[in-house]
Amino acid sequence: MKRRGLVTLLVLLVSASLLVAGCGQGSGTKATGGASDSKAKELPLGVEVIKIGVQGVLSGSHADYGRQIQMGATLAAEEINGAGGILGSKIELKVMDDELNANVAQKNARYLVSDWGANFIVGTDSSGVALSLGPILKELDTIQIFTHAATEKLTEDLVYKQGIKQIFRTAVPVYQDAIMAAYVFKDMPEVKRFAALNADYEYGHTSWRMFKETLSKFRNDVEFVAEANAPFWTADFTPHLSKLMAAKPDVIFATPWGGEAVMMLRQAVSMGVFEQIDAWWQAMGGSVDVLEGLATDVKRDAFKGKLWGTGRYLHNWPDTPENKAFVKAFQQRWNRYPNYSAETTYSAIYMLKAAIEKSRSIKTGDVIKALEGLKIMTPAGERYIRPEDHQAVYNVPAGRVIFSSDYPIPIVGGDLKIVPADEYYRKPPFN
Amino acid sequence: MEKTIGEIRMENRNRVVARWLLGLLLLVLFILPWTLGTYVTWTASNILILALYAAGFNILFGYSGLLSFGQAGFYAIGAYVCAKILLGTSFLLLGFLGGVLAAGLAALIIGFLCTRHTQIYFAMLTLSFGMMIHSIIWKWRDVTGGDDGLVNVPRAPLAIPGLFSIDVSSVESYYYVVLVIVALGIFLLWRMVNSPLGLALQGIRDSEQRVAFSGLSIQKFRLIAFAISGMYAGMAGSLMVPLLKSADPGMAHWTASAEPLMATLLGGIYNFAGPMVGAFILYVAKELIARYTEYWSMVLGFTVVVLVLGFRGGVVSVLQGLLFRRTGTVSKRGVDA
Numbered sequence: 001m002k003r004r005g006l007v008t009l010l011v012l013l014v015s016a017s018l019l020v021a022g023c024g025q026g027s028g029t030k031a032t033g034g035a036s037d038s039k040a041k042e043l044p045l046g047v048e049v050i051k052i053g054v055q056g057v058l059s060g061s062h063a064d065y066g067r068q069i070q071m072g073a074t075l076a077a078e079e080i081n082g083a084g085g086i087l088g089s090k091i092e093l094k095v096m097d098d099e100l101n102a103n104v105a106q107k108n109a110r111y112l113v114s115d116w117g118a119n120f121i122v123g124t125d126s127s128g129v130a131l132s133l134g135p136i137l138k139e140l141d142t143i144q145i146f147t148h149a150a151t152e153k154l155t156e157d158l159v160y161k162q163g164i165k166q167i168f169r170t171a172v173p174v175y176q177d178a179i180m181a182a183y184v185f186k187d188m189p190e191v192k193r194f195a196a197l198n199a200d201y202e203y204g205h206t207s208w209r210m211f212k213e214t215l216s217k218f219r220n221d222v223e224f225v226a227e228a229n230a231p232f233w234t235a236d237f238t239p240h241l242s243k244l245m246a247a248k249p250d251v252i253f254a255t256p257w258g259g260e261a262v263m264m265l266r267q268a269v270s271m272g273v274f275e276q277i278d279a280w281w282q283a284m285g286g287s288v289d290v291l292e293g294l295a296t297d298v299k300r301d302a303f304k305g306k307l308w309g310t311g312r313y314l315h316n317w318p319d320t321p322e323n324k325a326f327v328k329a330f331q332q333r334w335n336r337y338p339n340y341s342a343e344t345t346y347s348a349i350y351m352l353k354a355a356i357e358k359s360r361s362i363k364t365g366d367v368i369k370a371l372e373g374l375k376i377m378t379p380a381g382e383r384y385i386r387p388e389d390h391q392a393v394y395n396v397p398a399g400r401v402i403f404s405s406d407y408p409i410p411i412v413g414g415d416l417k418i419v420p421a422d423e424y425y426r427k428p429p430f431n
Numbered sequence: 432m433e434k435t436i437g438e439i440r441m442e443n444r445n446r447v448v449a450r451w452l453l454g455l456l457l458l459v460l461f462i463l464p465w466t467l468g469t470y471v472t473w474t475a476s477n478i479l480i481l482a483l484y485a486a487g488f489n490i491l492f493g494y495s496g497l498l499s500f501g502q503a504g505f506y507a508i509g510a511y512v513c514a515k516i517l518l519g520t521s522f523l524l525l526g527f528l529g530g531v532l533a534a535g536l537a538a539l540i541i542g543f544l545c546t547r548h549t550q551i552y553f554a555m556l557t558l559s560f561g562m563m564i565h566s567i568i569w570k571w572r573d574v575t576g577g578d579d580g581l582v583n584v585p586r587a588p589l590a591i592p593g594l595f596s597i598d599v600s601s602v603e604s605y606y607y608v609v610l611v612i613v614a615l616g617i618f619l620l621w622r623m624v625n626s627p628l629g630l631a632l633q634g635i636r637d638s639e640q641r642v643a644f645s646g647l648s649i650q651k652f653r654l655i656a657f658a659i660s661g662m663y664a665g666m667a668g669s670l671m672v673p674l675l676k677s678a679d680p681g682m683a684h685w686t687a688s689a690e691p692l693m694a695t696l697l698g699g700i701y702n703f704a705g706p707m708v709g710a711f712i713l714y715v716a717k718e719l720i721a722r723y724t725e726y727w728s729m730v731l732g733f734t735v736v737v738l739v740l741g742f743r744g745g746v747v748s749v750l751q752g753l754l755f756r757r758t759g760t761v762s763k764r765g766v767d768a
Contacts, residue, residue, distance in 0.1 A: 059728055097727065102580065102679045103671075107477070111722075114470035131582040132677035139602075139676075151579060162583065201569070201578040231569075232578075 044087045045362055051092050052077070052349065053112030053121040055105060056148070056341070058097035062125065062258055064289050065341050069123045069147060070095045071334050072342030076349035079329070086353050087360065094118070100125065102132035109133055113140045119362050120144070122348045125341070127151035127203060134158040137166040141364050143371075145351065147344035148312075150174045150203060155389040156430040165368050168390040170351065170383065171312045171344040172421075174203060177255065177283035178210035179424045180310055180398050184281070184417055185251065186218035191278050193225045195249035197240055197256065197264070200229035204255040207283060211253060214424075225249055230256055230264075237264040241271055250278045257284045262293035269302045278306065285309020285401060286412040288339035298403050298410040309412045310398035312340035313380040316411045317397055326379035337409065338379075347378035351385070351392075388428040393421045448754065460610055464603040473674070476606045478714045479613045480670050481694060485706035486620055487663020488691035493700035494624060495656040496636035498554045500688045501541070501561030502664045507568060507683030509534040509665025514581040514678040515574075521587040523599065527612070527669045534665020535658055537564075542657030546650055558685055565683035580679030584672055602674075609670055616666060617707070623659070624703060632656055664691075697738055699745020708747050712738070 040048045054073045056066030077091040085091065094116055098105035105124065112118040121137075121144040124130045130149035135158075137144050146154060146169040155173065158164045185191060194215075198204035212224055226247035228240035234256065241264075244252060252273070256264055261282060268274065284290070286309045297303065315327050315337050326346065330338040338346070355370035356362055372387035383394040400414030434442075460479075464472040484506065491497045509530035516526040545556045568575045575581065586605055590596035599605045623629055631652050634642045643649055672678050681687065690713075691706065698709025716734055721727040742749045 097721065101681055102677060103477075103675060103681075106675055107474075107718075110470050110473050111718075114468060114473075128579045128679050128681075131579050132675065132679060135583045135676040153579065158583070202572070202576075203578075205572070205577075 043089055044360055045089045045356070047089050047362065049092045050086055050089050050120075050356070050362060051094070051112075051116065051118045052352070053108070053116065053118035054093055054095040054123045054345070055098045055108050055112075055121065056095075056123040057100045057125045058095070059099055062100065065125050065148060065258070065339070066097065066123075068288075068339040068342040069125070069345045071330070071336075072147075072338065072345035073122060073349055075330060075333050075342075076346045078333075080349070080353060086356050091349070098124065098126075098129055100129060102129050105129045105133055106136050109136055109140065109142075109144070113142045118142065120352055120367075122345055122352075123147055124149050127154070130154050131158065134162075134164050134167055138164045140166075142166060143168065143352075143364055143367055145170055145348040147171055147348050148341045150177070150312075152206065152426065152430075155391040156426070159391075160389040160428055160430060165390070166364065168348075168351075168371060168385065168392075170348045170392045171340065172394070172396055173391065174206050174210065175425050176310055176312060176396055177203075178207040179214045179426070180396075180419065181211050181253065181281050181283070181308075182214035182218065183419045183424055184308060184398050185215060185222075185279075187417075188279070189219075189221075191250040192221055193223050193248065193250045195226040195244040195247055195252050196224070196228070197237070197244060197252060197254040198227065198229045199255040199257065199260075200231045204229070207255050208253065230260075234260060235263065237267050238271060241268055241273060245271070245273060245276065248276075251281060252277055252279075253281045253283075255283045257287065258289060259293065261285065261287075261290050265294060265303070265307070266297065269297060274302070274304050274306055280307050282307060282309040282401075284311055284340075286311030286314045286340075288315065288337050288409070291401070291409045291411065294401070295409050298401055303401065305400055305402070305414065307401040308398060309401050310396060311412065313338075313343040313396060314340075314412050315343075316404070316407065316413055317416065318381050318395075320379075320381070322377055323379040323381075337407075343379050347376075347380065347383065347392075350378060351376055351383070386428075389430075391425070393425060395419070395421045457614075464606050469602050472606045473602050474714070474718065476602070476609045476674055477671075478711050479609050480667050480674070481690065481710040481714060482707040483613045483616050483670070484664055484667035485691040485694040485698075485710045486617055486703075487660050487667070489695050489700060489706045490620065490624070490632070490663070491656050491660040492692070492695055493702075493705070494629060494632045494636065495653060497546070497549065497653065497656070498692075499545075499557040499657075499660070500554050500685055500692075501545075501557030501559075501564075502660070502691055503683050503685060503687035504541075504561035504564035505534040505538055505661040505664035506668040506671075506687070507564060507678070507680070508537050509668030510672050510678040510682050511568065511575060511581065511668075512665075513669030513672045514584045517584050517587050517673065518581065521585060521590075522592075523587045523589050523608070523673065524591065526587065526672070527666070530669025530672075531662050531665045534668065535662040538658045538661020538665075539654070542654045542661065546653040546657055558688075561683065561685050561688060565680060565685070568680045568683050575680070578680055580677055582677045584676050584678065586673040586676065599673075605673060609674070612666070612670060616663065620663070621703060628652070628655065693735065697735065697742075697746060699742075699747040702745060702747045702751070705745045705747045708750075709745065712746060 056069035058066040077093050081090050096108040124146050125148040127149045130146050143166050148171055150173050152173045159167050196208045198208050215222055226244045228243045230240050354376050355367045359366040359370035371385055374385045376383055381394050383392045385392050397416045397418040399412045399416040401410050401412055402414040403410050404413055463475055488502055491499055512533040513526040513530035516529045541560045586600045588596045589599050599608050635649055694709035694713045695706040697712050699705030717731050720730045
C-alpha cells in the first residue's frame with residue numbers, strides 16, 4: 001500500500017520535472033555548440049549565428065501586416081546568408097505572434113532574448129504594444145528595431161525624453177499620415193472645409209490633431225467642420241459618413257486602416273460621397289492590402305480620381321535599382337507585392353547588418369553607437385537614423401490612387417507630392 | 432456514521448501526502464529563480480498571478496455557481512489604479528492596496544446590480560459591465576492613456592516609510608513579492624471556502640430554496656462572493672502591472688475574462704486546487720505550443736478540447752482519483768495492510 005503511494009508520487013514528480021524542463025528548454029541549445037566553438041572563434045564576431053527575433057501580429061484580422069513583416073525579414077536573411085552572412089556569421093530568425101497584445105509581446109521578447117538567445121529583435125505592429133515593450137527592452141538591454149508601430153511617443157518620449165536607447169524605428173511615424181497630408185492640402189486653395197473620420201484610438205486622434213495644427217500654420221482660411229469617431233472593428237461606417245456629409249465638407253480626412261479602410265471607402269462610394277467632395281485623404285491608403293481590396297473600384301473610377309493616399313513605403317516609388325531589385329526579389333519569393341511593413345523590416349535587417357559591420361561587434365552598446373547617425377540605401381530610398389530619437393528619416397510621397405498599366409493592383413502614383421522628410425518630420429526637442 | 436479504522440487511516444495518509452506535495456511545491460517555487468533563470472522566473476510569476484486570478488474567480492464560478500464574463504473589468508481596475516499610484520508615488524504596497532480596494536469597491540457596486548439575477552442573465556450583465564469598464568478605459572484618454580495604456584510604470588521598492596525598503600526592481604526579486612502575496616491570498620481563500628461562508632455559498636449553488644428556508648439571505652452571500660472574486664481579480668491585476676511595467680486596455684476586454692474561466696474548466700471547478708493547476712497547464716501548454724508553430728491557437732484549442740473531454744471534472748479530479756483513494760470506497764486490502 002505504502003509502496004504504491006510512493007510510486008504514484010514518483011511518477012508525478014518525474015512528469016512535473018519533465019514539464020519544468022520543457023519550460024527551460026532552449027537554454028541548453030545556445031547558438032554555438034561545443035564542436036563548432038573553434039570555428040566560431042575564427043569569425044570576427046565570434047559567433048557562427050546571429051539570432052534575430054521577429055514579432056508581429058500573425059493571427060486575427062490584421063494578420064497580413066505580421067505576415068508582411070515575416071516575409072520581409074525572411075527575404076533579407078536569405079539574401080544576406082546567401083551572400084556569406086554578416087562578417088561570416090549567418091543570420092537565424094525566429095518569428096513569433098504577438099497577437100497585438102502587450103503581455104504576449106513582452107513574453108515573446110523575454111523568451112527570444114533570455115531563452116532562445118536573440119541578439120536583436122525586429123517588428124511590432126501595434127503602438128500600444130510598442131510602448132509597453134520599451135522599458136522591457138531596456139531591462140533586457142537588447143535592441144529592437146520597430147518596423148510598423150507609428151506612435152510618435154515611442155521615439156519622442158521613450159528614446160529622446162526617457163533615454164531608452166535600445167529602441168529604433170525604420171517606419172515613418174504618424175507624421176506621415178498627419179503632417180504630410182497638411183503639405184498636400186496647403187497647395188489646394190480651393191478646398192477649405194475639412195471633416196475627419198477618425199479611427200477612435202490614439203493613432204486616429206493624434207493624426208487629426210497634428211493635421212489641424214500643421215494646416216492651420218500654413219493657411220488661415222480653413223475650417224474643420226465635423227468629426228466622427230469609429231472604434232476598432234467598425235463594420236458600418238454609414239452613420240459616421242452621414243454625420244460628416246451633413247456638414248458639407250470639401251475634404252474627408254480618414255484614418256481607419258487595413259480591411260476597415262476598404263469597407264469604409266466602398267460604403268462612401270455607395271452613398272455618393274465622392275460626388276459631393278473634392279478629395280478624400282486616406283491615411284495609409286498606399287498599403288498593399290488596401291490597394292488590392294480596392295482594385296475593381298479604382299479600375300471603374302468609383303473614386304473619380306479624388307482618393308489621395310500615402311504609406312510608409314510605396315512599392316512603385318522611388319524609381320531606383322535598389323527598389324526595383326527588392327520588389328522583383330520579393331515577388332519571386334512570395335508572389336506578392338511588398339507592403340510597407342515588409343520593406344521596413346527588410347531594411348531593418350540590412351541596417352543591423354550595416355551597423356554590425358561598422359562596429360565589428362554584436363554587443364548592444366556598440367551596435368547602438370553604430371546605428372546612431374547611420375545613412376544607408378534601402379528600397380525606400382536613403383534612410384538616415386537620427387541620433388537623438390533613433391527615428392529613421394526618409395521620404396515617402398503622397399498622391400492620388402490611380403491605375404497604371406505597369407501593375408496589376410492600383411498604386412499611389414498620380415500627382416505624386418514629394419516633400420523632404422527632414423522638412424515635415426517633428427524635430428527634437430519635440431515641444 | 433462511525434468511521435472505520437481503515438477510513439481514518441486513509442484520511443490520515445491522504446493528509447500526509449497532501450502536505451508533502453504542498454511542501455514540495457513551495458520548495459520548488461522558492462528555489463526556482465536560483466536555478467531556472469530569468470525567463471522561467473518571469474513565466475512563473477505570470478502563472479502565479481493567473482492562479483490567484485482563477486482561484487478567486489472560482490469562488491464565484493465553482494463555489495457559487497455564477498459564471499461572470501466581467502472579471503477582466505475588475506482585473507483592469509486593479510491594474511490601472513495600481514499603475515496610476517506607482518506612476519505618482521513609489522510605494523509598491525500602496526499600489527497593491529489601492530488596486531484591490533478599487534476593484535473591490537467596483538465589484539460591490541456592480542455586484543449589487545448583477546447578483547439579483549443568475550445564469551445567462553447574470554453572465555450577460557457582467558459581460559456588459561465589464562465592457563463598460565473597457566470603454567471607459569479606452570475613451571478616458573487623459574487619465575488612462577487610451578489604447579496606448581499607461582507605460583513605463585516603475586517596479587517600485589517594497590517599502591514602508593521609516594521601517595524598511597527592499598529593492599525589487601529585478602524580475603527575480605519581484606517574483607518573491609508575487610509568490611508571498613499569492614500564497615497569502617490563496618491561504619486566505621482556503622480558510623474562506625472552509626468556513627461557514629464557503630458552506631453557505633455551496634449550499635446556495637446546490638439548492639437555493641433550501642438555504643433560503645434556513646434563513647440566509649441569498650443575495651447577500653452572492654454579493655459577498657462577487658466582491659471577494661472582484662478583489663482577487665484586482666489583486667491579480669495590480670500584481671501584473673509592475674511585472675509588465677505597463678497597463679493596457681486589452682486587460683479589460685471580455686475576451687480576457689476567458690482566461691480564468693479556461694484555467695478553471697481545465698483544472699476542475701469543484702476543486703479548490705483546480706483553477707490553480709489549470710492556470711499552470713493553460714499557460715505552459717500555450718507557451719510550449721507557440722514555440723513550435725505560428726498556428727498555436729489551433730493546436731491550443733485542440734489540446735483544450737482533448738483535456739476537457741478526456742479529463743471529465745477537470746485534471747485535478749482525475750489526478751486526485753489516482754493519487755488519493757476515496758475514504759468512502761476503501762478496499763479490503765487497504766484495511767488489512
